[in-house]
Amino acid sequence: MTSTGSGRRVASGSPGFLKRSQPRYGEKAVKVLLVAASLVSVLTTVGIVIALIPPAAEFFGEVSFGDFITGTDWSPLFKPAHFGVLPLVTGTLMVTLIALLVAVPLGLGAAVYLSEYARPRVRAFFKPILEVLAGIPTVVYGFFALQALTPLLQDIWPGGEGPQVFNALSAGFVMGIMIIPTIASLSEDAMNAVPNDLRDGAFALGSSRMQVATRVVFPAALSGIVAAIVLGVSRAIGETMIVAIAAGGRPNLSFDPLEGMQTMTAFIAAAGIGDLPTGTIGYQTIFAVGSLLFVMTLVMNLVSIRLVRRYRQVYE
Template identity: 45%
Template sequence: MTQSPQTTPISPEPPPRRSWAGRSRLQSAQEFVVPPLIFVCALITVLTTVGIVFVLGLETVRFFRVAGIGLFEFLGGATLNPKADPPRYGILPLLWGTFVIAFGSSLIALPIGLLSAIFLSEYAPRGLRAVLKPALELLAGIPTIVYGYLALLLVTPVLKAVLEPAIRVEFYNALSACIVVGVMIIPMVSSLSEDVLSAVPRGLREAAYGLGATKFEVATRVVLPAGLSGVLASFLLAISRAVGETMAVLLAAGVKPQIVLNPLRSVETMTAYIVNVMKGEAAVGSAEHLSLYAVGMALFAITLAMNIVSGIILKHFREEYE
């Protein structure tokens, strides 16, 4: 290698001292100004959450006072009909509707999502994975209202064409909502699970192959167990997304609060009820109007609990192979 011309030739003089300007005033100020600034930003999100919970709680209490019912009647009531005389505010039909949609869409999304995650992380060649993963994530970018009218204009007509006249399919039905919500949350499961499975150290895979394991054994008996808690957390996040889903469910499953086992009939979820009341004619301050806060509070409690549980599971996962 030839010496570059920049290199100082060896000379009796000491090399020139480099100059150090030190930090500017602005740079020093960063140390004092930035922390409070970002603390305020963090505070805003916390305060927002606190504010929402506070308002929800306040209005929920007001609802119970105005409607003149107790907590037990609300949580245990099997009839929801604000227009009846006397009005009935049982939340069970809404819980049932929400449960049906969450359960049904999970039946679709969890297996498909997990299997595609395993395929992407263990089986797919690198090139295919580079195409497939973003494509799958594209599903998550489709507005939920689009899923809603897909259910109405595509899924339900197909269900009718296949099942009728043997089995009657209502125009608004839980099954088509389950199908579209299931498809909608597949990327949550597949993408998060794939991240978790890919993060399982290569050394563990090599160890298993070195013992004479097949690809399937490596995937199912080393990689999946090592990433299991992360996979479970992705399940819970997907389910809580299904619980909170509004527009697609409102369009597909309708607004009929009833406890029915037949998935081809209409149900109403908590979210759909909230929308329905808000666009309805209930006077502000009336029991019917206030009931949406109580339902919202219940919904908040459910999704919060699920997020906390998935957070605990994820934390457990992080400690597993470190």
């Protein structure tokens, strides 16, 4: 028997008897590690912002922000220098759009098959193979686009006039293949998280497997699918080696994917390995373009968070 604070006695085996638990040092250690990992991510982002702001501020102290955003001529390393970033933005968006046109249908199709049609053994076999594409070095993708895909397109293009040696079409197509595993894997995980009760109810009402997949599971997993697509877009926008090798290094304000273009990341890579003296206006362009890319990615992520919260469905 054990005496409580009120004077009542409670049997040791009764539910009212509370035994002091042992200190859970392992759980505390895991919590500390998780907090440390979160802090590293936040501090890394803060460090990037701190590194970008001073050189970018010096750049915009000499170059008008309006001319930078709306200018159509980008030649910061030549005389006379021009700092219109629109050609780089256009090239980035063009390649990213082509990549999405390739990756979204194929990635979502693979996710629907693995989640709704494939048997467990087939899923366990094909999903790791699909994710192997994410581990291939991007420089390999770039050389594949330049040496294999572009010559193939030039040979089969109707009319005899195909893409140029460096072009946005090949770079975007191969980049789309690269981000298929990201979209497919995350979307498939979101679809698998949908409760089976929804599927069973739809089947009980006489729905076909296609109807269940497209009208029940897909809408229910929409928030996760949107997050997967946004993550794929972020990776496409930030990709460097594929566009540097296959898309070319000439800033070109054009909407023709058969022409060569330079993206924002390709310019940063090309200028960063050059012999630009520190503190010059040419050197500061790297940070100006990097700041714009950072802002574009941030805005896109904020929009995606809003969409995910809007369409998110919680099941008990």
